[in-house]
Amino acid sequence: MSATLDFRNTNALWGSVLVETLARCGVREAVVSPGSRSTPLTIALARHPQIEAVPVLDERSAAFFALGLAKQHRRPVVLLCTSGTAGANYFPAVIEAQESNVPLLVITADRPPEMRDCASGQTIDQQRLFGGHANFYHELAVPEPRLDRLAYLRQTIAHAVMRTQSPAAGPVHLNAPFRDPLPPIEDASVRALAGQIGDDFFAHLDRPAPVGAATMAWAAPMTGRGVIVAGPAHVADPAIYAQKVSALATMLCWPVLADALSPVRSQLAAADIVTCYDAILREPQVAKRLRPEAVLCLGGWPTSKVLRGWLETSGAEVLLVATSAANRDALHGRARQIIADVESLAVTGRRADDAGYRAAWQQAEVRARSQFDVVLEKEKALFEPKACWLLAQHLPKNTPVFVASSMPVRDVEYFWPATKRQQAVYFNRGANGIDGTLSTALGIAHGNRPAVLLTGDLALLHDANGFLLRPKLRGSLTIVLINNAGGGIFEHLPVAQFDPPFEEFFATPQAVDFAKLCAAHDVEHVLIRGWPEFSKLIATLPEQGIRVLELRTDRKHDAARRKQLLADAAEPVRG
Incomplete structure (x- = not known):
C-alpha cells in the first residue's frame, strides 16, 4: 500500500489516488487556487512529498504562474480551483497554453450533478468550459469507494497527463465533482479498501513509454537564394538546437535570420546570423535585391511585421518545421509543413551556393548593427x-x-x-x-x-x-x-x-x-x-x-x- 494514500473517507481516498497517479506520471508542481469544493484534491496535493503545491489567491495570476512553471520545466503542471467562476479566470492562460503548446493539466472542482441547475451556490455550467482550447476534456465520475472506480480514475488521470504532451503539448481540462463531506472526516467503512490496494496498483506508471523523434527528410530546392528564418521557439537544449540550425545553414549555404525569441540569437556568433533584418528590409530597393527563392522557417513565424511582409510578397517556396500539427501558415503562401523537431530534420539533395547573396546579407547586417551600436552607445x-x-x-x-x-x-x-x-x-x-x-x-x-x-x-x-x-x-x-x-x-x-x-x-x-x-x-x-x-x-x-x-x-x-x-x-x- 502506498504511504501517500489517505483512507479517512471516500473523497480523501479518491483525491490521494488521483494525486499519487500524477506523481507517478512525472508531475512535480501544482498551483492551487483557494476554495471549498476542491478540498479533497487540495489536501492530497499539499501532503504529497513529491509534489510542490503553491497556493495563489488570484486565479488568473495562478494560471499564468503555472504556465511559467510549465515553460521553465517543460513538463505538465497541475492547476486546481474550486467550482463556479474560479475556472473562468483560468481561460486566458489556457488559451496561451494551447496556442504556444505548453502542457497544463487544469482541474476544476464541481458540485455533483444533483446540485446543478437548481440555484445551488457557486455553481455554473463547467462542461467543456474552455471549448476548443483544450487538448482533451473529461468529467470525472463522482467518487466511490470501489476498487474498479479507483482503477478507472488511475487510468483516466494517466491518460490526461499524456494528453498534455501528445500528440502536441497543450492544456487538458478535467472537471471533478465531489459530494460532501469535503474534508477528510473519518469514515471507517473506507478502511476496508486499504488491504486491496497494493504497491502493484501504480507500478506500471513508473515505466513511461519511451518517446523518440523520427528523422524527417526534406529534399531542399537547389538554390543559393534561400534564407533560414529561426523563429520563436522554446526548446529543451538551446545549444544543440543552435548547432543544428548552424549545420543546416552550412549545408544549404543560406543565411540565418534569427528572431530575438529564438535560442539561436543568444547561442551563435554575430558573424553567423542576421539580426537587423527588420531595419534592412525597410529599404525597398534592398528588400527587392535580397528577395529569396526558398525559405526554411523553424519554429513560429517571426515577430517582425516587416520580415513577415517581405516573406509574403516574395512568392518564395516555404517549408515550415514545427512540432504542432496546427496550421502555422499565417501568410497563406506557397508553404508546406513538416511536423518534426528541428533537431530531427535531415536535408537531402544537391546544394547551390550563391556567395554573393550571402555576402549581401552579411554586409547589410554589419552596417545596420554598427549604426545601432554607435547611436545607442552614445x-x-x-x-x-x-x-x-x-x-x-x-x-x-x-x-x-x-x-x-x-x-x-x-x-x-x-x-x-x-x-x-x-x-x-x-x-x-x-x-x-x-x-x-x-x-x-x-x-x-x-x-x-x-x-x-x-x-x-x-x-x-x-x-x-x-x-x-x-x-x-x-x-x-x-x-x-x-x-x-x-x-x-x-x-x-x-x-x-x-x-x-x-x-x-x-x-x-x-x-x-x-x-x-x-x-x-x-x-x-x-x-x-x-x-x-x-x-x-x-x-x-x-x-x-x-x-x-x-x-x-x-x-x-x-x-x-x-x-x-x-x-x-x-x-x-x-x-
Whole structure:
C-alpha cells in the first residue's frame, strides 16, 4: 500500500489516488487556487512529498504562474480551483497554453450533478468550459469507494497527463465533482479498501513509454537564394538546437535570420546570423535585391511585421518545421509543413551556393548593427531601446529573461544583438497578449536561476496581483520596468494621428506611483537615474526576492526616435 494514500473517507481516498497517479506520471508542481469544493484534491496535493503545491489567491495570476512553471520545466503542471467562476479566470492562460503548446493539466472542482441547475451556490455550467482550447476534456465520475472506480480514475488521470504532451503539448481540462463531506472526516467503512490496494496498483506508471523523434527528410530546392528564418521557439537544449540550425545553414549555404525569441540569437556568433533584418528590409530597393527563392522557417513565424511582409510578397517556396500539427501558415503562401523537431530534420539533395547573396546579407547586417551600436552607445537619455541593448551585454550568462508583449518584444527584436551569452528567452507569444505577464515571469523564476522580466507599465499593472506571489517565490526576479505612462506600441500605429480619441482610449495613460505599489507588497524599488547605474544593477542579480528597476521614459519622444533610428539603419545598406 502506498504511504501517500489517505483512507479517512471516500473523497480523501479518491483525491490521494488521483494525486499519487500524477506523481507517478512525472508531475512535480501544482498551483492551487483557494476554495471549498476542491478540498479533497487540495489536501492530497499539499501532503504529497513529491509534489510542490503553491497556493495563489488570484486565479488568473495562478494560471499564468503555472504556465511559467510549465515553460521553465517543460513538463505538465497541475492547476486546481474550486467550482463556479474560479475556472473562468483560468481561460486566458489556457488559451496561451494551447496556442504556444505548453502542457497544463487544469482541474476544476464541481458540485455533483444533483446540485446543478437548481440555484445551488457557486455553481455554473463547467462542461467543456474552455471549448476548443483544450487538448482533451473529461468529467470525472463522482467518487466511490470501489476498487474498479479507483482503477478507472488511475487510468483516466494517466491518460490526461499524456494528453498534455501528445500528440502536441497543450492544456487538458478535467472537471471533478465531489459530494460532501469535503474534508477528510473519518469514515471507517473506507478502511476496508486499504488491504486491496497494493504497491502493484501504480507500478506500471513508473515505466513511461519511451518517446523518440523520427528523422524527417526534406529534399531542399537547389538554390543559393534561400534564407533560414529561426523563429520563436522554446526548446529543451538551446545549444544543440543552435548547432543544428548552424549545420543546416552550412549545408544549404543560406543565411540565418534569427528572431530575438529564438535560442539561436543568444547561442551563435554575430558573424553567423542576421539580426537587423527588420531595419534592412525597410529599404525597398534592398528588400527587392535580397528577395529569396526558398525559405526554411523553424519554429513560429517571426515577430517582425516587416520580415513577415517581405516573406509574403516574395512568392518564395516555404517549408515550415514545427512540432504542432496546427496550421502555422499565417501568410497563406506557397508553404508546406513538416511536423518534426528541428533537431530531427535531415536535408537531402544537391546544394547551390550563391556567395554573393550571402555576402549581401552579411554586409547589410554589419552596417545596420554598427549604426545601432554607435547611436545607442552614445545615448545618455533614458531611451527605451537602450535598455534591452544593455541587458543583452550585461546580464550574467544563462540568465532566464521573460519578455513582455507589445513594445518590449519589438525592441528586443530590433535591438538585442547576437551575444553567445546563452540567455534563455521566454515569452507568451501564442496569443500575443499582455495577460499574466508578471505571474508568468514569476513561474519562470521560481526555483530557477535569478531571472529578469522586461516589461512596460501597462503590462505590469494588468497583472499587478502577481506581486501577491512574493512570499512564495523561491529565487529572484528583477523587473526592468519601462514606464512611459501608457501604451507605447500604439504610437507606432496609424491610429496615433487621430487624437482625440487616441490618447485616452488607445495610449491609456496612467499615473501610478510604482514605488508605493512596490512598498505595499514589500518589493524593492529602484528609480534608475542613468545608464551606468542600470548596467551595474543588471550585471549582478539578487539571489532572492523581487526587485523593480523603473526607467521613466518619454513615450512620444522615444517612438519618434525609434522610427528614425530604424530608418537610419536602413539607409547605409542601399549602397
